[in-house]
Each structure stands twice: as structure tokens, then as C-alpha cells.
Amino acid sequence: IQSRPKDERPLRMRARLLLLTGDLNGAAADYERLLRLAQPGDAAVLLGYAGVLIALGDLDKAEKMLSDVRGSLGDHPVLKFRQAQIAWRRGHKKALTTLTVFARDNPTDVEAWLERHAAA
Numbered sequence: 508i509q510s511r512p513k514d515e516r517p518l519r520m521r522a523r524l525l526l527l528t529g530d531l532n533g534a535a536a537d538y539e540r541l542l543r544l545a546q547p548g549d550a551a552v553l554l555g556y557a558g559v560l561i562a563l564g565d566l567d568k569a570e571k572m573l574s575d576v577r578g579s580l581g582d583h584p585v586l587k588f589r590q591a592q593i594a595w596r597r598g599h600k601k602a603l604t605t606l607t608v609f610a611r612d613n614p615t616d617v618e619a620w621l622e623r624h625a626a627a
Contacts (some may be wrong), residue, residue: 522534
């Protein structure tokens with residue numbers, strides 16, 4: 508990352524790994540840096556950063572990010588997963604079904620299974 512500071516790929520990978528390992532502040536810092544490096548409105552960056560914000564409990568800011576990408580993504584499974592994460596944290600028990608379906612449909616997605624485990 509230091510040797511190629513404008514290359515987004517390793518920074519994206521580290522941001523995701525930091526989220527998955529619970530270093531939320533580190534992940535947030537990487538996603539904030541990615542917001543400056545990536546194309547404006549980069550859906551992958553916004554969805555990733557929204558995941559960090561959800562984990563940090565900043566649901567309103569995460570929801571705003573999701574609304575920013577909704578037009579370009581439509582009914583994307585990751586968008587629905589993020590919306591379900593927010594809904595679950597706001598007490599909507601039906602969101603558990605969406606979390607479960609996403610985890611089942613994406614068996615290698617560590618975040619999905621961690622989220623499902625926490626919700627259970």
C-alpha cells in the first residue's frame with residue numbers, strides 16, 4: 508500500500524480484512540481514503556464503508572450511503588444485506604430472514620455468517 512499509494516486494490520482488500528477482523532477504526536480510515544481515491548459513487552466502496560458504519564452503530568450515515576448507491580445497483584444482494592443489517596439493529600425481526608438467506612446464498616462470505624451468528 509505504501510509503495511503504490513494510488514493503487515486501490517490492496518487498500519480495498521485491507522479495508523475489508525480490517526472490517527472482518529474487528530478493527531473498525533482502521534477499516535473506516537481505509538474506506539475514507541478509498542472515497543478520495545476511487546471514482547465518485549463507487550458502489551463497492553460505499554457498500555463496504557456502509558458495513559463499517561453499521562458495525563460502528565452509525566446507522567443513519569450508513570443508510571445515507573446505501574441510498575446513494577440504490578439507483579445504480581437496483582436490487583443488488585449486497586445492498587439488500589446492508590439494509591437488513593440496519594433493519595435488524597433497529598429491531599425489525601423480519602430482517603433476520605434476509606440475513607439468513609444472504610448467508611446461505613454466499614457460503615464463503617465471512618461477514619454474512621458473522622452477522623447471522625450475532626443476530627442468532
